[in-house]
Amino acid sequence: MSGWLSEDTRAKLLQREELTGSEILLRTLLLEGVECVFGYPGGAVLYIYDAMHDNPDFRHLLTRHEQGAIHAADGYARSTGKVGVCLATSGPGATNLVTGIATAYMDSVPLVVITGNVPTALIGTDSFQEADIVGITQPITKHSFMVRSAEELAWTIRAAFHIAGSGRPGPVLVDIPKDVSAERTPFVYPATIELPGYVPSPHPPLEAIEELVRAIQAAKRPLVLAGGGVIASGACSELEKFLCITTHSVSTTLLGLGSVSPSHPGWLGMPGMHGTYAANQALIGCDLLIAIGARFDDRVTMRLDGFARSARIAHIDIDAAEIGKLVPTAIAIAGDAKQVLNELNRLLEQLSEDELNAIKENIAPWNRHVRLLSEKYPLRYRDSDTTLKPQYVMEMIARTTEGAAIVTTDVGQHQMWAAQFGRYESPRSFLSSGGLGTMGFGFPSAIGAQVGNPDRIVVSVNGDGGMQMCAQELAICAIHDIPVKIAVFNNRTLGMIRQWQELIYEGRYSHIDLSGSPDFVKLAEAYGVKGLRATNKQEAEAVWQEALNTPAPVLIDFVIDREELVYPMVPQGDILENMILGDWS
Numbered sequence: 140m141s142g143w144l145s146e147d148t149r150a151k152l153l154q155r156e157e158l159t160g161s162e163i164l165l166r167t168l169l170l171e172g173v174e175c176v177f178g179y180p181g182g183a184v185l186y187i188y189d190a191m192h193d194n195p196d197f198r199h200l201l202t203r204h205e206q207g208a209i210h211a212a213d214g215y216a217r218s219t220g221k222v223g224v225c226l227a228t229s230g231p232g233a234t235n236l237v238t239g240i241a242t243a244y245m246d247s248v249p250l251v252v253i254t255g256n257v258p259t260a261l262i263g264t265d266s267f268q269e270a271d272i273v274g275i276t277q278p279i280t281k282h283s284f285m286v287r288s289a290e291e292l293a294w295t296i297r298a299a300f301h302i303a304g305s306g307r308p309g310p311v312l313v314d315i316p317k318d319v320s321a322e323r324t325p326f327v328y329p330a331t332i333e334l335p336g337y338v339p340s341p342h343p344p345l346e347a348i349e350e351l352v353r354a355i356q357a358a359k360r361p362l363v364l365a366g367g368g369v370i371a372s373g374a375c376s377e378l379e380k381f382l383c384i385t386t387h388s389v390s391t392t393l394l395g396l397g398s399v400s401p402s403h404p405g406w407l408g409m410p411g412m413h414g415t416y417a418a419n420q421a422l423i424g425c426d427l428l429i430a431i432g433a434r435f436d437d438r439v440t441m442r443l444d445g446f447a448r449s450a451r452i453a454h455i456d457i458d459a460a461e462i463g464k465l466v467p468t469a470i471a472i473a474g475d476a477k478q479v480l481n482e483l484n485r486l487l488e489q490l491s492e493d494e495l496n497a498i499k500e501n502i503a504p505w506n507r508h509v510r511l512l513s514e515k516y517p518l519r520y521r522d523s524d525t526t527l528k529p530q531y532v533m534e535m536i537a538r539t540t541e542g543a544a545i546v547t548t549d550v551g552q553h554q555m556w557a558a559q560f561g562r563y564e565s566p567r568s569f570l571s572s573g574g575l576g577t578m579g580f581g582f583p584s585a586i587g588a589q590v591g592n593p594d595r596i597v598v599s600v601n602g603d604g605g606m607q608m609c610a611q612e613l614a615i616c617a618i619h620d621i622p623v624k625i626a627v628f629n630n631r632t633l634g635m636i637r638q639w640q641e642l643i644y645e646g647r648y649s650h651i652d653l654s655g656s657p658d659f660v661k662l663a664e665a666y667g668v669k670g671l672r673a674t675n676k677q678e679a680e681a682v683w684q685e686a687l688n689t690p691a692p693v694l695i696d697f698v699i700d701r702e703e704l705v706y707p708m709v710p711q712g713d714i715l716e717n718m719i720l721g722d723w724s
Contacts, residue, residue: 144169148196153328160289160320161190164253165197167296170328173224175200175215175590176253177208181228182268183255186320200590200619203611205232207583209239210609213248214584217570218545219591220373222249222304229256230268233314234275238577240310241279245574246394247371249308251299252280258318259287273314281309289322294329301332306339307458308371340457343474343482351429351453351470352486355385356498358427360449360505363387364410364439367394367573368432368456368476370566375399377480378431384487386499388509390418392433394573397563401542405506407513411439412709413555416516419707419715421509422447431455432476435465436574445714455479516720518559526700527675529556529628535683536598536626537562544596545570545588549581549605552634555705557600579608585623586615596624596687603629603656610662616692617667624686625668625694627659630701638704642719643711663694672696 144152152166164187168176175198180188191197202208205227212223227236233254243250256262257269273283282302284295292315299311355361369378375398382389388405391398399406408415410422422428428450433439440446443465453470454462462471472479487495520530533556536544542562547570548554554571563569570588572580585599606627616623628634633651640648660670669689673679679697686693706721 144172144196155325155327157323158326159186159190160286160292160315160322160324161187163289163292163324163326164296164315164320165190165194166326167293167328168224169196171296171300172221174198176224176226177202177211177215177587178226179205179208179228179232181232181255183229183232183257183317184226184315184320186317187226187255187315199226200615202583203614204609205235206239206579207586207609207612207615209236209250209252210242210577210580210583211587211590211612212250213239213243213580214547214570214587215591216243216248216250216587217584218567218588220567221591222251222300223587224251224253226253227255228268229254229272230270232268233272234270237276237279238575240276240312242572242575242577242580243310244279244281246572247308247367248310249303250310251296251303252310252312254312254314255320256285256314256316259316260318262316273312276312279310280312283312283314285314286316286319289319289324292319293327294332297329297332298334301334302337307368340475340478341459341473343472343479345482347470347472348479348482348486351472351483352490354427354451354453354470355487356494359501360425361385361387361427361429361502362421362425362450363389364392364422364428364430364433365389365395365398366392366431366433369395369398370432372432372457372476374432374477374480375566377477377484379403380484381480381487384484384495386502386506387429388421388506390414390421392436392439392573393558393571395433396558396561396569397566400564401562404510407509408518409558411436412441412711413559413705413707414439415513415518416707416718416720417509417512419709419718420512423715425450427451427453429453429455431480432457434461440465441709442712442714445716520703520706521722523700525675527673527679527697529553529697529699529703530560531676532626532628532679532697532699533557533560533600535679539683539687540596540598542568544568544598545585545592546598546600547571547581547585547588549601550576550578551602551605552630552638552703552705553600553602553628556628559705578605581605582609582623582625583612585625586612586621589621589623597622599623599625601625601627602634603627603631603653603659604633606659607656613663613666613668613692613694621692622690623692625663625692627694627696628699629659629696630699630703631656632701635705638708641704642708659694659696669693670696672698674698
C-alpha cells in the first residue's frame with residue numbers, strides 16, 4: 140500500500156527515534172500507504188493536528204461534519220479497494236461517526252476510524268466530551284482498540300489496517316486518549332503483524348467445490364447470484380471466466396453492480412424488491428442457485444418462503460457465519476471468492492469437451508427462456524416531453540459517460556433509478572449504502588471517490604432530501620477544486636416514502652412534503668460551486684454537457700416528476716412472484 144512514497148521518504152520515516160504518540164500515528168499512517176485522511180479537529184486530538192502542521196507528506200481534508208468525513212473515507216475505500224481513514228475528536232465528534240461506521244460495517248467496507256478520547260486518568264469519570272466510543276460501536280465494528288500507551292500505537296495502527304482490509308473487510312476503531320497522543324517513546328514500525336486465532340481467509344474446502352462441479356453438471360436451470368463480495372475479493376475476471384465456461388445466466392445484487400458487464404449476454408439485471416422481471420423469475424424457477432459473495436439480504440430474497448423454492452443452493456462466502464444464516468444451503472463453501480472461483484474453474488477445465496458441451500446443452504433451453512424474459516419485460520418507463528423523467532436522466536448520464544464514470548448515490552427512489560438505468564462497466568463504479576440505507580451518504584462518498592480517482596468522472600446522484608443532510612460539504616469541493624458532478628433529483632418530496640404511502644398505505648401521505656427546501660442552484664453558488672438547473676429533456680442534455688465540459692465541481696438541479704414511481708416493485712413482506720410491474724401503456 141505504500142508504493143506512493145519514495146524510497147528515500149520511506150527510509151526516513153522508518154528511522155528509529157523518539158517521537159510523540161501523534162508523530163508515531165502520522166508516520167505509521169504514511170507507511171501504511173494512506174494518501175488522505177478525512178477529519179474534523181477537536182480538543183482531544185489537538186496534539187495530532189499539531190503534528191500535521193509541519194508534516195508536508197501528510198494530506199488531510201477538513202470536512203464540515205464528522206459524518207461527511209467518514210462517508211468520504213468510505214467512498215475512497217469502495218472506489219479504490221484501499222483502506223479509508225477518518226479522524227475525529229472525542230465525545231460528540233466520535234458519536235457523529237456512528238452512522239458511517241454502521242454503514243461501512245453493513246456493506247463490508249475497510250475503514251480505520253481514529254477517535255480521540257479524554258486523558259487516560261479521566262476515562263470513566265464523565266469528563267467533558269467523554270464518550271465510551273469503543274462500547275458504543277462494539278456491535279458495528281470488526282474490531283476496536285483502546286490505545287493505552289504511545290509504545291503500542293504503531294503496532295495497533297498496523298493491526299487495525301490488517302484487520303480492516305483482510306478477510307471480510309470492515310471498519311476498525313482506534314481510540315487514542317489525549318495523553319497518549321502527547322507521550323514520547325522510541326518509534327518502532329513492526330515488520331509483521333501476527334494475530335493468533337485470526338484466520339481471515341479460510342482455505343476453501345476442495346470436497347465442496349467438487350460437489351458444486353457435480354451439481355453444475357446435473358443442473359437444468361442454474362443461476363449465478365453475484366454480490367459485493369465478488370468485487371471486494373477482486374474476483375470479477377474469475378467470475379467472467381466461469382460464466383464463459385458454463386454459459387450460466389447471472390444476476391447481480393445492488394452492491395454487485397459492475398462485477399459483470401451489463402452487455403454480457405447472460406446478465407439478467409438486479410434481483411429483488413426493485414429488480415428486473417427476468418432476474419426475479421430466474422430466482423423463482425432455478426434448480427441450482429450459486430450465490431457468490433452475496434448475503435441473501437431481505438431486499439433480494441423478499442419473503443423467505445417464496446425464495447428459490449425449487450433450487451439447490453450453493454453459497455460461496457468468505458464469512459462462514461453468513462452461510463445458512465437465512466436460506467438452507469446444500470453446498471457450503473467458506474472461502475475467498477477469487478480463490479474459490481479459481482479452483483472451480485480449474486476443475487471445470489479438467490472436464491472433457493463432451494462433458495463441458497453437455498453442461499451447455501442441458502441449460503440452453505433455460506437460458507433461452509430467461510433471456511427471452513429480459514427482452515419481453517425490460518426495464519422501462521413512460522417518457523414525457525413536458526416533464527423530466529429521472530430514468531431519462533440516468534440513461535443520459537450512462538450514455539454520455541459510456542459506463543466509465545464512478546456513480547455514488549444516496550438512498551431512496553433515485554438510488555433505484557441509478558441502479559436500474561445506470562451503466563456500470565467495471566467494478567467499484569457504483570457506490571451506494573446498501574445494507575444500512577443511509578441518507579446523506581451519496582455526496583460525501585463521491586468526494587472520497589474523486590480524491591481516490593482524480594482522473595475519473597465521479598457523479599453524485601442524490602435526492603433533494605438526502606442532499607440536505609450533507610450539503611455543507613460543497614465547501615470542500617469548492618476550496619479544493621474537487622470536480623464532482625452533483626446531480627440532485629428534485630421532486631420536492633421524500634419520494635420512496637411517498638411511493639410506499641401511495642401503494643401500501645392507500646395514499647395517506649404523512650410528513651413527506653419537502654416544500655421550503657433551498658434553491659439548490661443558489662445554495663451551490665453560495666459555496667462557490669457552479670449551479671445549473673433543468674426541467675425538461677432539452678435543458679437536461681444542455682446543462683449536463685456543460686457540467687461535463689467544466690473542469691470543476693458542478694451541481695445540477697434536475698427538477699423531476701413528483702408523481703414518478705420506481706417499478707418493478709415487490710411490496711415488503713411479500714414473495715417475489717407478486718411483482719408490481721407498473722402501468723407503461
